[in-house]
Amino acid sequence: MSLSTEHPLKCPCCNNPWSTTGDFALFCGVCETGKGLSRSNMDLSVDPTVNFYRYANGGWMEKNPIPPEYPAWNTFLALHTTSQERCKDLLQDLKQKERHDDENARKLSVFYTAAMDEAKIEALGVQPLEPAMQMIQAAVAALRNGDIAAYSKLLGIFPAKYGIYPFFNTSASPDAKNASHTLCNLSQGGLGLPDRDYYFDEDKQDKRDAYQKHIALMLTLLEDPSATDSTEASLHAAELVAELERKIAHAHMTRTENRDPDATYNKMTITQLTEGAQEKAGGMVLDFGSYLEGSTGKPAAGLGSINVRNVAALLCVGDLAVTTSPEIVESYLKWHTITSCAPYLSSTFVQENFNFFEKTLSGTQEMKPRWKRAMAFTEKALGEALGQIYCKRYFDESSKIQALKIVEAVRQALEARLNEVEWMKSATTREQALKKMSRFHVKIGYPNKWIDYTKLKITERDDLMTMIFQSRAFEHAREVDEINAPTDREKWFMTPQTVNAYYHPSLNEIVFPAAILQPPFFDSNADDSINFGAMGAVVGHEMTHAFDDKGRKYNFEGELLDWWTEEDGAEYEKRVKVMVDQASEFHVHGKPVQGKLTSGENIADLGGLRLALRALKSQPDFEPSSQIDGFTPVQRFFLAWAQCWRQNITEERSLQLLTLDPHGPNELRCNGPLQNMSDFHDAFSAGPGSPMYRENETRVDIW
Numbered sequence: 001m002s003l004s005t006e007h008p009l010k011c012p013c014c015n016n017p018w019s020t021t022g023d024f025a026l027f028c029g030v031c032e033t034g035k036g037l038s039r040s041n042m043d044l045s046v047d048p049t050v051n052f053y054r055y056a057n058g059g060w061m062e063k064n065p066i067p068p069e070y071p072a073w074n075t076f077l078a079l080h081t082t083s084q085e086r087c088k089d090l091l092q093d094l095k096q097k098e099r100h101d102d103e104n105a106r107k108l109s110v111f112y113t114a115a116m117d118e119a120k121i122e123a124l125g126v127q128p129l130e131p132a133m134q135m136i137q138a139a140v141a142a143l144r145n146g147d148i149a150a151y152s153k154l155l156g157i158f159p160a161k162y163g164i165y166p167f168f169n170t171s172a173s174p175d176a177k178n179a180s181h182t183l184c185n186l187s188q189g190g191l192g193l194p195d196r197d198y199y200f201d202e203d204k205q206d207k208r209d210a211y212q213k214h215i216a217l218m219l220t221l222l223e224d225p226s227a228t229d230s231t232e233a234s235l236h237a238a239e240l241v242a243e244l245e246r247k248i249a250h251a252h253m254t255r256t257e258n259r260d261p262d263a264t265y266n267k268m269t270i271t272q273l274t275e276g277a278q279e280k281a282g283g284m285v286l287d288f289g290s291y292l293e294g295s296t297g298k299p300a301a302g303l304g305s306i307n308v309r310n311v312a313a314l315l316c317v318g319d320l321a322v323t324t325s326p327e328i329v330e331s332y333l334k335w336h337t338i339t340s341c342a343p344y345l346s347s348t349f350v351q352e353n354f355n356f357f358e359k360t361l362s363g364t365q366e367m368k369p370r371w372k373r374a375m376a377f378t379e380k381a382l383g384e385a386l387g388q389i390y391c392k393r394y395f396d397e398s399s400k401i402q403a404l405k406i407v408e409a410v411r412q413a414l415e416a417r418l419n420e421v422e423w424m425k426s427a428t429t430r431e432q433a434l435k436k437m438s439r440f441h442v443k444i445g446y447p448n449k450w451i452d453y454t455k456l457k458i459t460e461r462d463d464l465m466t467m468i469f470q471s472r473a474f475e476h477a478r479e480v481d482e483i484n485a486p487t488d489r490e491k492w493f494m495t496p497q498t499v500n501a502y503y504h505p506s507l508n509e510i511v512f513p514a515a516i517l518q519p520p521f522f523d524s525n526a527d528d529s530i531n532f533g534a535m536g537a538v539v540g541h542e543m544t545h546a547f548d549d550k551g552r553k554y555n556f557e558g559e560l561l562d563w564w565t566e567e568d569g570a571e572y573e574k575r576v577k578v579m580v581d582q583a584s585e586f587h588v589h590g591k592p593v594q595g596k597l598t599s600g601e602n603i604a605d606l607g608g609l610r611l612a613l614r615a616l617k618s619q620p621d622f623e624p625s626s627q628i629d630g631f632t633p634v635q636r637f638f639l640a641w642a643q644c645w646r647q648n649i650t651e652e653r654s655l656q657l658l659t660l661d662p663h664g665p666n667e668l669r670c671n672g673p674l675q676n677m678s679d680f681h682d683a684f685s686a687g688p689g690s691p692m693y694r695e696n697e698t699r700v701d702i703w
């Protein structure tokens with residue numbers, strides 16, 4: 001990231017020039033690096049015992065308004081933007097090279113250039129969709145002729161070629177009861193809105209109305225990209241498409257139901273699925289065998305058993321896909337094609353897609369500049385190719401060693417905690433928990449084995465949309481290769497340039513991509529209290545997922561197997577109930593947080609923070625009464641935690657996340673755990689009656 005001379009802004013805390021990108025401020029590098037905390041980011045006029053989030057972040061919130069091209073602004077987005085800037089530099093360097101020493105570099109350069117070539121994209125209009133439209137015609141013709149096998153097969157080939165999944169989704173993932181084997185998963189899908197709740201919630205009628213108009217306009221534009229108003233025929237078709245989606249949505253699980261590992265484990269043969277759908281429908285249904293043959297290019301017999309994550313939804317679409325009139329199916333398939341491809345087409349489509357999904361649904365004011373969108377496309381298509389050169393230039397190998405020390409310290413804290421948890425009565429439950437902890441796999445930085453992009457064809461002749469289709473087909477084929485085969489344990493589910501981390505219950509592994517190892521999460525120049533309050537809490541969070549209300553159902557080998565005694569399980573669930581109730585008390589613009597949807601993340605936040613604090617206190621040079629800038633190590637620990645969650649967000653986006661996000665709102669994520677922790681109460685003198693304090697009886701302590 002370079003300092004811009006066009007924006008001679010000064011950092012209010014140190015008078016250094018701001019690090020700027022475009023016209024909004026990122027962190028002041030100096031104030032964020034080394035010291036870890038800056039008083040100018042706080043609001044000292046707020047009482048920390050009333051709202052710690054505001055106290056710790058008020059100054060930052062004041063000076064970091066939401067940039068018009070984002071629905072929110074926070075630590076993650078700021079780092080993401082930095083990461084995009086870095087990738088842009090990398091790609092510009094690649095472009096300047098006349099010859100490329102490796103194929104990945106050439107592909108990245110050619111792809112990004114095509115993604116930036118607006119003139120070519122404008123000139124082509126919807127022409128790149130022609131092959132997909134022809135396949136839709138063929139499928140609909142087969143449906144009209146009553147040739148269900150041919151129709152089903154074409155519906156399966158469609159996602160394999162174009163990465164567009166109407167009616168439902170397929171993917172590959174480890175068998176929940178035998179993690180070393182990977183299965184084909186069929187799951188609910190086929191909706192154009194972000195979730196089934198959008199079709200039914202009373203407070204979303206305005207979104208549904210806007211959605212139907214959006215479908216109509218897109219269908220009109222597909223016929224005539226210069227149109228400004230929807231045709232009557234498109235308005236009618238949009239109504240029928242929305243109605244079809246509403247029927248599909250009705251059979252979907254809610255997000256909360258979909259978190260249940262038992263309810264979403266339904267292993268069966270393909271024939272059993274088709275027969276189940278026939279029985280339910282009492283007539284003809286989609287031929288799932290032919291569908292999967294089309295989708296995988298393999299005979300159905302070679303696919304083994306499948307897991308149907310959402311049985312009701314699959315039975316429903318098995319029926320609807322063949323009993324809905326061919327005209328409506330045609331509109332529906334066209335709509336799903338255009339909505340999936342709009343960002344890569346000419347400006348009319350890009351704009352209308354932005355207007356609905358980013359403006360109407362999320363409250364974003366402006367479209368991102370072309371290069372940021374092009375970078376996002378490149379990341380999607382060639383994420384690990386980009387990640388590989390990103391790590392070469394930007395990843396400091398020594399930070400990996402330091403991060404591993406934090407991981408080990410937090411793991412030891414978890415081990416100590418598991419040994420002492422007082423509500424866990426049975427020795428066998430405790431033994432199993434310790435065993436699970438001892439079997440954690442840890443990945444930091446980047447994969448040992450990178451994705452091999454050899455089979456992905458990227459040539460200068462092609463336009464962006466065609467390259468996107470090729471890349472999607474490549475990804476689909478990679479998943480197909482995983483089906484009915486030993487699980488690939490080297491695979492990463494995030495690229496190294498992603499600012500995030502994850503726990504995978506089937507693999508019992510915690511993964512920290514390179515890009516999370518930077519301030520404010522991790523800073524090799526900062527003191528322990530900062531690194532444990534931020535990175536340590538992230539590590540603890542991911543480890544706690546192994547023991548959250550979902551993770552606890554998997555054993556040390558990542559298998560869905562109940563290893564809890566009845567009594568210990570009941571004690572655990574009692575505590576989860578308290579967490580659910582606590583979260584449900586929190587409101588955003590008058591609407592309550594979904595306590596059950598967010599319980600796994602809330603458990604992980606509280607557990608992770610406790611473990612990180614325990615790890616900090618166990619450091620040999622921990623000196624509780626020492627001070628930096630007037631704060632003790634424990635105070636700095638909590639301030640570092642709080643600043644991870646600083647954010648400004650539009651009302652639309654925060655309401656959208658309330659429906660979609662299994663994480664709670666940032667203010668709750670920051671304050672919720674602290675209200676339960678006596679270390680926090682002591683550090684900031686929060687006592688009875690203060691909002692940051694909970695009476696002992698209403699507190700919760702799981703890990």
Ligand SMILES: [Zn+2]
Pocket residue numbers: 011012013014015016028029030031032
């Ligand atoms: Zn500064």
Ligand SMILES: [Zn+2]
Pocket residue numbers: 541545601604
């Ligand atoms: Zn999490």
